[in-house]
Amino acid sequence: MNREIAVVAFAQTDHRRTSEEFSEVEMLMPVLHEVLAQTGLKTADIGFTCSGSSDYLAGRAFSFTLALDGVGAWPPISESHVEMDGAWALYEAWTKLLTGDADTALVYSYGKSSPGPLRDVLTRQLDPYYVAPLWPDSVALAALQAQALIDAGDTDEPALAAVAARSRTDATANSHAQLRGSVAHGDYVVRPLRTGDCPPIGDGAAAVVLAAGERARELCDRPAWIRGVDHRIEAHSLGVRDLTDSPSTRLAAERAGAFERPVDTAELHAPFTSQEVVLRKALGLDDGVRVNPSGGALAANPVMAAGLIRIGEAAARIQRGESDRALAHATSGPCLQQNLVAVLEGDPR
Amino acid sequence: MPEVLKAPLAVEFPFTRSLGPVQSAFLTGLRERVVLGVRTGDGRTLVPPVEYDPVTAEEIRDLVEVAPTGTVTTWAWNHAPRRDQPLDTPFAWALVRLDGADTALLHALDAPGPHAVHTGMRVRVRWAEERTGAITDIACFEPYDGDPAQPTGADREFEDPITGIVAPARLDYTYSPGRAQSAYINALAEHRNVGERCPSCHKVYVPPRGACPTCGVATSEQVEVGPHGTVTTFCIVNIKAKNLDIEVPYVYAHIALDGAGLALHGRIGGIPYDQVRMGLRVEPVWTEGARYPDHYRPTGEPDADYDTYRELL
Numbered sequence: 309m310n311r312e313i314a315v316v317a318f319a320q321t322d323h324r325r326t327s328e329e330f331s332e333v334e335m336l337m338p339v340l341h342e343v344l345a346q347t348g349l350k351t352a353d354i355g356f357t358c359s360g361s362s363d364y365l366a367g368r369a370f371s372f373t374l375a376l377d378g379v380g381a382w383p384p385i386s387e388s389h390v391e392m393d394g395a396w397a398l399y400e401a402w403t404k405l406l407t408g409d410a411d412t413a414l415v416y417s418y419g420k421s422s423p424g425p426l427r428d429v430l431t432r433q434l435d436p437y438y439v440a441p442l443w444p445d446s447v448a449l450a451a452l453q454a455q456a457l458i459d460a461g462d463t464d465e466p467a468l469a470a471v472a473a474r475s476r477t478d479a480t481a482n483s484h485a486q487l488r489g490s491v492a493h494g495d496y497v498v499r500p501l502r503t504g505d506c507p508p509i510g511d512g513a514a515a516v517v518l519a520a521g522e523r524a525r526e527l528c529d530r531p532a533w534i535r536g537v538d539h540r541i542e543a544h545s546l547g548v549r550d551l552t553d554s555p556s557t558r559l560a561a562e563r564a565g566a567f568e569r570p571v572d573t574a575e576l577h578a579p580f581t582s583q584e585v586v587l588r589k590a591l592g593l594d595d596g597v598r599v600n601p602s603g604g605a606l607a608a609n610p611v612m613a614a615g616l617i618r619i620g621e622a623a624a625r626i627q628r629g630e631s632d633r634a635l636a637h638a639t640s641g642p643c644l645q646q647n648l649v650a651v652l653e654g655d656p657r
Numbered sequence: 658m659p660e661v662l663k664a665p666l667a668v669e670f671p672f673t674r675s676l677g678p679v680q681s682a683f684l685t686g687l688r689e690r691v692v693l694g695v696r697t698g699d700g701r702t703l704v705p706p707v708e709y710d711p712v713t714a715e716e717i718r719d720l721v722e723v724a725p726t727g728t729v730t731t732w733a734w735n736h737a738p739r740r741d742q743p744l745d746t747p748f749a750w751a752l753v754r755l756d757g758a759d760t761a762l763l764h765a766l767d768a769p770g771p772h773a774v775h776t777g778m779r780v781r782v783r784w785a786e787e788r789t790g791a792i793t794d795i796a797c798f799e800p801y802d803g804d805p806a807q808p809t810g811a812d813r814e815f816e817d818p819i820t821g822i823v824a825p826a827r828l829d830y831t832y833s834p835g836r837a838q839s840a841y842i843n844a845l846a847e848h849r850n851v852g853e854r855c856p857s858c859h860k861v862y863v864p865p866r867g868a869c870p871t872c873g874v875a876t877s878e879q880v881e882v883g884p885h886g887t888v889t890t891f892c893i894v895n896i897k898a899k900n901l902d903i904e905v906p907y908v909y910a911h912i913a914l915d916g917a918g919l920a921l922h923g924r925i926g927g928i929p930y931d932q933v934r935m936g937l938r939v940e941p942v943w944t945e946g947a948r949y950p951d952h953y954r955p956t957g958e959p960d961a962d963y964d965t966y967r968e969l970l
Binding site: 328329330331332333334337338340341351364366367368374376377378379380381382423424425427428429432436437438439440441442443444445448449451452453454455456459496498499500501543544545546547548551 | 711837
């Protein structure tokens with residue numbers, strides 16, 4: 309079956325350093341209501357629901373089952389969850405729609421990083437035998453990659469500062485962003501990365517509605533058609549990889565059809581300035597491509613939602629008529645270990 | 658709005674993991690101050706070693722010794738070490754390609770400052786004084802300006818090999834239950850049970866979570882329920898839980914507090930266990946200083962009619 313699937317709605321929270329006054333479901337629910345309101349759909353109209361989150365962030369078990377309270381799961385719904393960024397939940401929903409089992413899907417994801425020490429929490433996703441016992445935090449691992457890029461002549465500290473400045477300046481147009489405008493490049497966190505090279509730590513949620521074929525045209529004036537999605541992973545041992553490149557991103561992009569025609573927009577999930585350098589190189593993006601007009605993950609990086617937000621932002625740009633063909637990228641794991649690429653297009657104008 | 662509650666929450670677990678043949682040899686080797694790699698089908702030597710070739714997925718078991726000296730392939734200066742990291746003084750994280758290896762190992766590098774570290778610098782292993790068969794048997798790397806050290810030529814079959822590791826992990830959180838549950842817990846401190854009514858289906862949820870799971874909408878109208886309630890169903894617990902000073906058998910029950918749209922659960926006391934029944938009317942018993950009822954006891958009212966609680970089972 310060859311079905312056309314589109315992103316027809318997208319909503320996100322205002323991303324903030326802490327949302328301790330809300331439980332996860334209290335934080336998530338307004339976003340679910342907003343994304344459904346954009347389409348006029350009710351929970352009962354949705355064919356498939358898929359979510360992404362990680363219990364490690366808030367330090368509480370099975371939190372995703374409680375988040376379902378915000379969806380309205382009675383009478384019983386068709387539902388699934390990935391312990392990953394919501395971009396991977398979107399991938400699952402997309403394949404579900406491709407099979408013809410459903411015509412619409414609700415995809416949501418959320419992360420509350422404020423309750424715990426995020427840099428340490430993320431060490432728990434590392435190889436438990438050789439790496440995790442050393443507790444190398446997320447900034448340290450990104451810094452190793454940044455130094456490798458500097459040594460290779462791919463970037464330098466002023467160039468990284470320029471990536472940070474461009475992202476936060478673009479974020480001034482994004483009311484949801486956590487960090488925007490003029491942000492000092494700051495002191496080293498783990499050298500060569502400074503505070504300005506690192507994403508803000510914060511809480512947030514996002515949701516997307518997918519629809520197939522004519523249903524998408526009914527629900528949205530200019531659907532963002534998903535032309536392809538693919539995701540790939542690198543060897544888990546950092547010492548095996550060339551940290552200055554991202555062959556998994558390039559392969560995912562190739563399989564998603566990204567290289568068949570140029571894109572005009574790229575929403576890259578690059579939490580660290582240095583990772584944008586890697587991704588631009590891996591994807592062959594030239595200066596003609598508008599990269600992260602939303603400000604990207606350097607402006608707001610709600611862990612587990614930031615990748616889905618890249619797809620949502622790219623789709624919203626198509627829906628607003630600001631883009632005709634966009635690439636959206638999501639990552640997970642240390643030093644861009646896992647990468648997902650989606651290619652989105654609007655109808656010809 | 659009253660302040661939301663907050664409390665420290667430590668999540669701690671001693672992860673106990675078994676090792677495969679390659680990991681076992683590598684970690685046992687570290688205990689004996691020997692660094693082992695594994696050879697791939699195309700002749701590369703991977704350190705740290707893995708059991709499957711990351712390129713071909715071919716099973717690999719050919720262990721080879723490499724030197725405890727090597728070269729930094731990339732590094733990052735960590736001026737503020739975090740808890741549980743290898744050194745508590747400023748150090749460099751480094752990927753080190755040991756002499757004889759084709760891949761790099763991540764560890765800490767002890768150096769006086771970032772000026773003393775560069776990609777390409779020569780380093781050697783500093784062994785931990787006490788070694789147990791873990792990656793931390795390498796205390797760290799240290800600068801070294803000599804020639805590659807020679808492998809020890811040690812036998813790769815060690816006496817008393819390590820077959821597993823215990824990797825303790827602790828993360829310290831500050832837990833907040835959010836608005837609805839904070840309000841519920843605060844009311845409990847005043848010995849009141851407060852639920853929230855769904856604006857759509859009008860059901861009263863207790864404890865409230867801020868959302869109606871049926872309608873998927875926010876709940877906010879607070880409704881006091883109880884204190885009396887009805888046992889809707891129950892079970893008899895015959896096995897004593899560790900550190901629990903309640904005599905078995907005892908009864909654990911679903912209790913529909915008056916005015917609540919669903920039952921919560923609690924222990925039934927003040928009545929022989931074999932006399933507890935569906936429809937029994939109960940009330941909470943609070944103990945001094947407790948933030949929730951210790952148990953529920955019979956009120957002495959006539960039993961509730963089945964039809965009054967059949968929807969709440």
